Amino acid sequence: MGEALTIDSTVTLTNGVAMPRLGLGVYEMRVGAETLGAVRGAFEAGYRHVDTAKLYGNEREVGAAVRASGIARSEIFVTTKLWNSDHGYDATRRAFAASVERLGLETVDLYLIHWPVHGRRADTWRALEAIYEEGRARAIGVSNYTTRHLEELLAACRVAPMVNQVEFSPFLYQRDLLAYCRERGIVLEAYSPLTKGERLGDATLARVAARHGVSPAQVLIRWALQRGVVVIPKSARRERIVQNARVFDFALDEKDMAALDALHEDLHTSWDPTDAP
Numbered sequence: 001m002g003e004a005l006t007i008d009s010t011v012t013l014t015n016g017v018a019m020p021r022l023g024l025g026v027y028e029m030r031v032g033a034e035t036l037g038a039v040r041g042a043f044e045a046g047y048r049h050v051d052t053a054k055l056y057g058n059e060r061e062v063g064a065a066v067r068a069s070g071i072a073r074s075e076i077f078v079t080t081k082l083w084n085s086d087h088g089y090d091a092t093r094r095a096f097a098a099s100v101e102r103l104g105l106e107t108v109d110l111y112l113i114h115w116p117v118h119g120r121r122a123d124t125w126r127a128l129e130a131i132y133e134e135g136r137a138r139a140i141g142v143s144n145y146t147t148r149h150l151e152e153l154l155a156a157c158r159v160a161p162m163v164n165q166v167e168f169s170p171f172l173y174q175r176d177l178l179a180y181c182r183e184r185g186i187v188l189e190a191y192s193p194l195t196k197g198e199r200l201g202d203a204t205l206a207r208v209a210a211r212h213g214v215s216p217a218q219v220l221i222r223w224a225l226q227r228g229v230v231v232i233p234k235s236a237r238r239e240r241i242v243q244n245a246r247v248f249d250f251a252l253d254e255k256d257m258a259a260l261d262a263l264h265e266d267l268h269t270s271w272d273p274t275d276a277p
Helices: 033-044 061-070 089-103 120-131 148-155 174-182 203-212 218-224 238-245 252-261
Strands: 010-012 018-020 049-051 077-082 109-113 140-143 163-167 187-191
Touching: 018 077, 033 061, 033 238, 049 061, 049 218, 061 077, 061 089, 077 089, 089 120, 109 163, 120 148, 140 148, 148 174, 163 174, 174 187, 203 218, 203 252, 218 238, 218 252
Parallel strands: 049 077, 077 109, 109 140, 140 163, 163 187
Antiparallel strands: 010 018
């Protein structure tokens, strides 16, 4: 079972932009050498997708690593996000300009609303539409949006979100949200696919990993890829970054996938937007 995936595999967004299926998340990485080293290591391991945010405080390091990589800018996919304090039309445009300046890049490949802030997100989305139409972001989307938040947005937008980045793992298998997004051409992207380590010792996960001779983390990444989502595991350790990319020489069969699907327990290791107004 499983698609013929490689580290170069991409998904095509509704506007034709190719988004790499595997990326590096840099949440909670320390500013300076740690982030620089992680991004450089990821590029050396074949990654071409990096996900940062204003909140993370390390946009400068991500941009510096991109510029120093020697890799053509067109081959690297960079995501950053708008933080809650910057919602509203004018504030969003200022925040985007500041993120671009910190990154030291002319454009970003994907700009996301980090959280659905009540009462302000409609004006914020209008700003993202303008940024997209001006060609300053190649794609726009949201993060931590439930079906309810997406319905509200889709009812009013000119440009539909191309990506919805949410927490997603076998332990938080949001199959209804995945189906909703797929039906509407919205790519679902998984953050915290490794449950921040909280479930890496799970017995079922360990059995599947042992059967394939891989790590539990590799199984979680492969499961998400086979579920059709973009995956951005986070690690600052070079050996883990490399290991997390070695998920293309094995595939999970239907029995494996069913066993992993059954692990769902509504586990949120980060934010839970379920009750966000």
